[in-house]
Amino acid sequence: MKRTTIFTLLVLMGLLLLAACGGSAQPAAEKPAEGGSAGGGEPLKVVLLINGVLGDKSFFDSAQRGMDRAEKELGVKTKTIEAGLDETQWEAALIDAAENEDYDVFIVGTFQMAPYLEKVAPQHPDKKFIIFDAPVNYDQCQCGNVYSVLYKQNEGSYLAGVYAAAMTTYTDLEGINPDPIIGSVGGQEIPVILDFMVGYEQGAKDTNPDITVIRQFADSWNDPAKGKELTKAQYSQGADIVFQIAGGTGQGVFEAAAEDGHYAIGVDSDQALIVEDADPDQAARILTSMMKNVDNSLFRALKLHLEGTLPYGQIEALGIAEGGVGLARNKYYDQYTPDSIKQMIDEAEQKIIKGEIVVDTAFK
Known part of the structure; x- marks a missing residue:
């Protein structure tokens, strides 16, 4: 959320103004099994990697609530990794998670993680990635396995x-x-x-x-x-x-x-x-x-993943009309x-x- 390229800003500008989906022309993901399963009877396994720590009573805690709800209502298995406040460790944390965690979907957020995800996701085409509050640059990476969700x-x-x-x-x-x-x-x-x-x-x-x-x-x-x-x-x-x-x-x-x-x-x-x-x-x-509403957006994304309709390789922008933002x-x-x-x-x-x-x- 703290640094981005000029190109990414231009992409995000257009998305926020048009409230439309964009991205590459890469094909949608193959439909996974429904009912909380990733196939073969095993539950879908999801990692939330936070470039920070929980306890902010705000952004990251909202993401965690989305994971908790998905585990309870969708039957998925979740794990949260807190990468800490040292930015120099964030890329390594993502690489390590993607290489060593036996999970199906990896979730990260903020602009700071986008460049790292653009490197890591193409190296793991058999896994799916979700990034919230920032897009990856689909024109500069083979990121057909990445779904980006933004908020107006x-x-x-x-x-x-x-x-x-x-x-x-x-x-x-x-x-x-x-x-x-x-x-x-x-x-x-x-x-x-x-x-x-x-x-x-x-x-x-x-x-x-x-x-x-x-x-x-x-x-x-x-x-x-x-x-x-x-x-x-x-x-x-x-x-x-x-x-x-x-x-x-x-x-x-x-x-x-x-x-x-x-x-x-x-x-x-x-x-x-x-x-x-x-x-x-x-x-x-x-x-x-x-x-x-990070929590709602991540729950929605995992639900759509299980239904086989989450638009990987694309960006969605959620505003008031979509329930993505609003007043308490x-x-x-x-x-x-x-x-x-x-x-x-x-x-x-x-x-x-x-x-x-x-x-x-x-x-x-």
């Missing part, structure tokens, strides 16, 4: 921007001031994070053209102290709602919200429900989350959000689905 985070973030802009002047809610100022904290200034921010800012400006949106980057995915520092600085500038798009660093955004009595918007998962058992005070300060409408959202703003969100969502609102993208 700009669409979901548009809704987050509409929501934040509407809520930031709703002074009936304690901790909200009358100033039209909101913020965002990104993990790094890279295209996929900018895509969140572009959608967020467009949604905010469409709701209130006079709004101020503060944009900052932590330059880290695992530094809650930095996330807290940046968020407190934004609160001091008049913001009362901050959208965290920073992985584990975003934990600091929630800490700042709880300490300062303001609010945050989570990302990738329904983060309020994830943190509420450990810290109900933090959960109560997360108004909603822009969910990138949980008990906190219901408690804090007036009906007029809920209606505003519902209307914006439908307009995106119908094509009446076209959300800008950072992939240009």
Whole structure:
């Protein structure tokens, strides 16, 4: 998710704008047996290789939930490998898994893993690979055994921007001031994070053209102290709602919200429900989350694999219409959000689905 080639960005741009499938003309995979079986009565065996660690309460944890659901509902056998935070070890971890793990399907995610997968997948034509939140470059690798799934985070973030802009002047809610100022904290200034921010800012400006949106980057995915520092600085500038798009660093955004009595918007998962058992005070300060439904997309991919219809050798982009992204409408959202703003969100969502609102993208 943190580095990519210019070509890959251009491919992704077109996919996000057109919401279409693309890729090479390589033939689809041969249909595997159904019912959780890879053939011969053996269950389908799937490896999730994470270029990081679990526990981010966001992106990778969502992927793990997809694996857990697939194991429970589809009867597949799963294994998760945490490759750690040292990027220099990620390629070796993928090579080792593909060569030594007796599994049928290997799943990786983020832009950083795409170049490694382009090398490894062609060396194992008898195995299948899935990459989420990034595509491989099908024109430059023999990757007919790779399925790429992307998410239109700009669409979901548009809704987050509409929501934040509407809520930031709703002074009936304690901790909200009358100033039209909101913020965002990104993990790094890279295209996929900018895509969140572009959608967020467009949604905010469409709701209130006079709004101020503060944009900052932590330059880290695992530094809650930095996330807290940046968020407190934004609160001091008049913001009362901050959208965290920073992985584990975003934990600091929630800490700042709880300490300062303001609010945050989570990302990738329904983060309020994830943190509420450990810290109900933090959960109560997360108004909603822009969910990138990695869990649903991976479950869907494995289900389609078992049915023999997963389009290997191609890319799919999942937006609001496909259930790939959206806002969390949980008990906190219901408690804090007036009906007029809920209606505003519902209307914006439908307009995106119908094509009446076209959300800008950072992939240009």
